Amino acid sequence: MKLQGHAVKYGDNISTDLIIAGKHTKTLNVRDLADHAMEDLDPSFGEKISGGGVLVAGTYFGCGSSREQAPVALKEAGVLFIAAKTFSRIFYRNAVNIGLAVVECDTDAIDEGDILEYDVGSDMLKNMTRYRELAVTPLPEIMVEILKEGGVVPYIKKHGGF
Amino acid sequence: MHGQTIAEKILQKHSMDPGKPVKAGDILFCSVDFLMSHDATAPMAIRAFENMGGTKVFDPSKMVLILDHATPAPYERIANLQSMMREFAREQGIPFIEGGEGVCHQIVVEKEYLRPGDLALGTDSHTCTYGALGVFATGVGSTDMAAAMYTGKSWFKVPETIRVNLKGTLGKGCSAKDVILKTAGVIGADGANYRSIEFYGEWIDRASLSERLTIANMVVEMGAKCGFPCCPGLGISADADARYLMEAEIDLDALEPMVARPHAVDDVCPVSEAADVVIHQAFLGSCTNGRIEDLREAARILKGKKIAEGVRLIIAPASRQVMLRAMEEGVLATLIEAGGAVFTPGCGVCVGTHGGVPADGEVVLSSSNRNFKGRMGNNKALIYLASPLTIAASVITGRITDPRELEE
Ligand code: SF4
DSSP states (O other): OEEEEEEEEOOSOOBHHHHSOGGGOOOSOHHHHHHTTTTTTOTTHHHHHTTTEEEEEOSSBTBSOOOTHHHHHHHHHTEEEEEESOBOHHHHHHHHHTTOEEEESOGGGOOTTOEEEEETTOSEEEETTTTEEEEOOOOOHHHHHHHHHTSHHHHHHHHSOO | OOBOOHHHHHHHHHBSSTTSOOOTTOEEEEEOSEEEEETTTHHHHHHHHHHTTOOSOSOGGGEEEEOOTTOSOSSHHHHHHHHHHHHHHHHHTOOEEOTTSBOHHHHHHHTTOOOTTOEEEESSGGGGGGGGGTOEEEEOOHHHHHHHHHHSEEEEEOOOEEEEEEESOOOTTOOHHHHHHHHHHHHOTTTTTTOEEEEESHHHHHOOHHHHHHHHHGGGGGTOSEEEEOOGGGSOOOOTTBOOSEEEEEEGGGOOOEEEOTTOTTOEEEGGGGTTOBOSEEEEEHHHHOSHHHHHHHHHHHTTOOOOTTOEEEEEOSBHHHHHHHHHTTHHHHHHHTTEEEOOSSSHHHHTSSSOOOOTTOEEEESSSOOOTTTTSOTTSEEEEOOHHHHHHHHHHTBOOOGGGTOO
């Protein structure tokens, strides 16, 4: 499962309150969520990411609330996968659960606009623009399986449980 | 084999092979004892549950659905999501807590759903609060909740544990909130990411349940998966030779009242260093500091006083029970006479869904646990976190004030 897209880069400590504010989370319409993704941080996020981009960040991406609306909003807005130096625990898990791949690596070696390629479950992220490979912290096996099925919902549908 | 931490013990007990020793780093499938979900996250969990083919929750008596994040409903979309939850709870036979009863975590504690050694999941990051009851309790997203509702299980990576030694005891004007803010400053906002925290020391040994809840509540602000204020009555303990990732020591004798500055919970300083900051709004409530003990503390300082002009004080008791108690004791009257405005027990103000949204550029002093940008509904407001005592002192003067200045 190969994913390829252009990097849209932000800084450290991006909280779920910034990814999507609590006041916008009360809906089951994923399009509404996507429309407000990252708006407090960068009003042009939607444009930048559309057409399939890779969200790149520094340390502790997704800290704070357990709201799954955060990864859902990003995925629906067009994020193919997220690369960050570190992730907050709950966000990391939620992203995988909804089938959005997360890649822990040294994102200093990525610039805005670089083309990145990631094969889900692999231990390398390719920066095609810079002809570089970045080492990726391996995902637990169960997470790779969930991602390959497209998230926990299709996983359980297929396997009837864990 | 060395001894085990509390997290290791509880996860082993709930694993599919409880006889097999468990250590940090292992990945396990565990059966869960209790599930909690509220109106901000349950609708999505119910949708995912249905999408994965779920028709019957594995054991409805092990679950509770609570309306607290936006109650009473501020507009129709939320009202409809809440009605979907009511319907689902009725169909499935899941205990249901109507809006106005209070903040989910306070309700779970008051209703005594949990026993020491239990394993609990909640679709709320502050589910870690139940660590004060000796429970391995952690926040998950809606899809994890849906999978647990369906299978009665979830998977866990056994966390490493940080040991925090609290030395000495608290001086005047200091409270559990100051202890945990100080700890956040020492550990850092991501210093316990993926980890468990165990707190020890003579102060914890004697701390009240309310104080221990405040401590456990905020471990997630350091990224922790769970946390335990380890006192003799906790009902579960780590082995003496348990292995810790690291140890931190905090000197409570030297502790002063603390604040966390905008927009990071670990950007903490003594109140004295923020003493010139003018405030526009103060919030007394939340699962961190909305209990009767907190309201009493504030009322003690506000008795017979008035809040400063230009300051708004919003109070949201953590539960109906807390509110009734505060009424009986005259605590609520004191707070209202001083100029406070009381909101329905629940979360709205804390999370910015409704009630008490600050204006652009305004400074809020809050007794809750989070001061991220945008947290209270306006990303141009500045949120400071502090204890109920510091809040009471500050609303009187109109600027951030050390409570020791007013308590002679
Ligand atoms: S009071 Fe605030 S922190 Fe606590 S559960 Fe409610 S929204 Fe979350």
